[in-house]
Amino acid sequence: MFSMQELGWNPFFEDQLQPYKHQGFNVGRVVKESRHQYRIYTPQGVVNGDVSGHFQYTAINRADYPTVGDWVVIRQCDDYAQIEKVLTRASAFSRNRAGSETQEQVIAANIDYLCIVCGLDGGRNFNLRGVERYIAMTMEGGAKPIIVLNKADLCADKDLALLQAQSVAEDLPIHVVSAMTHEGLETFSTSFHPGSTIAFTGHSGVGKSSLINALLGRSALKTGSLRESDLRGKHTTSHKELFFLESGAMVIDTPGMRELQLWGSRQSLDDTYGEIHEAAKRCRFNDCTHQNEPGCAVRELLIDGSLEMERYENYLDMRSELHFLESKVNEKKNHERKAKEKALSKLIRKSQKNDKRQ
Ligand SMILES: Nc1nc2c(ncn2[C@@H]2O[C@H](COP(=O)(O)OP(=O)(O)OP(=O)(O)O)[C@@H](O)[C@H]2O)c(=O)[nH]1
Ligand SMILES: [Mg+2]
Ligand SMILES: [Zn+2]
Structure with a gap:
């Protein structure tokens, strides 16, 4: 059983709870989401649940629905919970859904850090443009990015990989680690304070679940081999889930994104x-x-x-x-067009000057 503080509760959420106090409501944190079914931790224990009819009626966007990491107000009936409200998120890692700027897909909520995991396995799992994009998305949602270069055991030139990562993530923490040999994991895990929440993202197969298993010290999560032909992952993790580390921090595993999606x-x-x-x-x-x-x-x-x-x-x-x-x-x-135009007008001005001189 965990206390509210251990689950990451703070005054930002406390303020939002006032209207629900003394009305038979309970509050908890979503730790698992799978096909609109939620698992919620409360100080009284674990409960499964779904959103209430009222919630469905008032929700406008997909982003209004609960996601892993969310604090939710629930009405509990025996061992089932009806989610009535999602408390405003302190931070979130989301991406835009196609078609509309307001269609946001929230990947994880109320996270302090987002680990952007890359795989140094020689495949296309270490991609600077991808990293850049993830950094931008993380900042936008209010979490702090951490760059994690995993599979160090398979990398011949770790210094080069580090330099490359620094070229796009100058001021950010970068960790070169291996879920396999545990290299770099001790230093990496010192970034995790008790009560803080850290989500893991990155392409399928980079080793997000393996890293979380290594941090947990047990094989809680299923991991999967890569396709031999192109070293791509096989989408082993299919839902998001939050786990508790012994240090008191919480980590969220998420399904990998397809490399194909980027390119x-x-x-x-x-x-x-x-x-x-x-x-x-x-x-x-x-x-x-x-x-x-x-x-x-x-x-x-x-x-x-x-x-x-x-x-x-x-x-x-x-x-x-x-x-x-x-x-x-x-x-x-x-950008290229503007640069060309600028160069051209510079050239024109120069030749005009020359004309005047003659
Ligand atoms: N050599 C080596 N292999 C690793 C390391 N970390 C993970 N792997 C392997 O990489 C493969 C993919 O690992 P997963 O942990 O399933 O990757 P994931 O990022 O969770 O993938 P999805 O759940 O599909 O998004 C597995 O075969 C792991 O054993 C590492 O540090 N070194
Ligand atoms: Mg996984
Ligand atoms: Zn249609």
């Missing part, structure tokens, strides 16, 4: 999700985002059961990754 093209999205691509042709609106528009043929597939929710969500994830990538590419093109 894919629109064609690869359509190829991967052929049935969605086909159905989309029948949507009422040409620019349907398949999220909440009327007459959406993709959502029809969800309703009639021919498209699984998880596959649909993966599709949305990959699409939003692509949007991000496209906007980055456009940004770069704009």
